[in-house]
Amino acid sequence: MLGLINPGDEVILFAPFYDSYEATLSMAGASIKCVTLRPPEFSVPLDELRSIISKNTRAILMNTPHNPTGKMFTREELNAISTLCIANDVLVFSDEVYDKLAFEMDHISIASLPGMYERTVTLNSLGKTFSLTGWKIGWAIAPPHLTWGIRQAHSFLTFATSTPMQYAAATALRAPDSYYKELRRDYMVKKAILVEGLKSVGFIVYPSSGTYFVVVDHTPLGLENDVAFCEYLIKEVGVVAIPTSVFYLNPEEGKNLVRFTFCKDEETLRTAVERMKKKLLKKQ
Helix, strand or coil, X not given: CCCCCCCCCEEEEEECCCCHHHHHHHHHCCEEEEEECECCCXXXXXXXXXXXXXXXXXXXXXXXXXXXXXXXXXHHHXXXXXXXXXXHCCEEEEECCCCCCECCCCCCCHHHCCCCHHHEEEEEECCCCCCCHHHCCEEEECCXXXXXXXXXXXXXXXXXXXXXXXXXXXXXCCCCHHHHHHXXXXXXXXXXXXXXXXXXXXXXXXXXXXXXEEEEECHHHCCCCHHHHHHHHHHHHCCCCEEHHHXXXXXXXXXXXXXXXXXXXXXXXXXXXXXXXXXXXHHC
């Protein structure tokens, strides 16, 4: 973003969004526009997207599988976004760090669609796929006319990272298909534990097709907003969730939703569910 966005450029985000997007775009001096994905399916409102995209739009920043909702962009949605980008000469930053954690449908990279490779920066990392978030090793794939700008910015940001970890990353990326199958199978078991548990507690649980996140509506439990609910959950129940209002330009849009994760061991997930059943079922 710092390499390809100039001050005043319009960039479209889909809310809710990973919170660093807004911060990085602000550092680049971008003018941020937002399209909100709404429950239960968090589908892209294509008419709304069409209405705000213009000749002033420099880029769309998207994330699939999507944090925090677990939504995966469908081929129809990606085709529609592609058509708009080509017609308006718009770039795409496609954050695909959860691409190997796709459960109910196949992951599709927007760069693979006709006419999109030359206008797409595909972003990925080692962190989610190999449970190595602390390594901070990632990559950007794009044609030369886009990587030029990225490399200029990169030279003055991270500059370099640990060489032994890069060798280890190259080894990890040669993992056989069996690794990814086992990874998905393991997460599917954990997902079932959490989703069934959250439903039994009384949350409205929204579908998650990818990532290791599940978004729920907490309002059946009677607290005024997501922050109040998450504070209650920590202090009184001993379970941590994330208030999703932090993932919106307008926090009001996320006040009914909280994000849970199942990237924990099965015992931890079952313990969390039992704690919530014990405390929250009494509350209703």
